[in-house]
Amino acid sequence: xxxxxxxxxxxxxxxxxxxxxxxxxxxxxxxxxxxxxxxxxxxxxxxxxxxxxxxxxxxxxxxxxxxxxxxxxxxxxxxxxxxxxxxxxxxxxxxxxxxxxxxxxxxxxxxxxxxxxxxxxxxxxxxxxxxxxxxxxxxxxxxx
Numbered sequence: 001x002x003x004x005x006x007x008x009x010x011x012x013x014x015x016x017x018x019x020x021x022x023x024x025x026x027x028x029x030x031x032x033x034x035x036x037x038x039x040x041x042x043x044x045x046x047x048x049x050x051x052x053x054x055x056x057x058x059x060x061x062x063x064x065x066x067x068x069x070x071x072x073x074x075x076x077x078x079x080x081x082x083x084x085x086x087x088x089x090x091x092x093x094x095x096x097x098x099x100x101x102x103x104x105x106x107x108x109x110x111x112x113x114x115x116x117x118x119x120x121x122x123x124x125x126x127x128x129x130x131x132x133x134x135x136x137x138x139x140x141x142x143x144x
Contacts, residue, residue, distance in 0.1 A: 022054030
């Protein structure tokens, strides 16, 4: 999950450039031996296409949920967001955006579903942070 729009101003240091985003996704895909990526983002279409172009040129398949007009009318923006969230919650590997409530909810869902913490609690690093930016806190559900 890549949050862009208002985060580019309010959390600028935490949000990578489009090329930085693509590079972090590539590294994660290669590290996990994956070839397909689903991108959930509020980025404008041209920014999504730029990220997609960087990934496709290296042989990765890129997907995004784009609701039909009928689905948008039926589910509204909130329902469409829940569909995006549900897809992310079931991914083999997840990367989110720092301090994003949407990302936090995906972490919660993945924890409830039993995904490993190593494949759940990952987030994008801003370009100036390098690869060692602070990763999200891990919240373990304890069953008694």
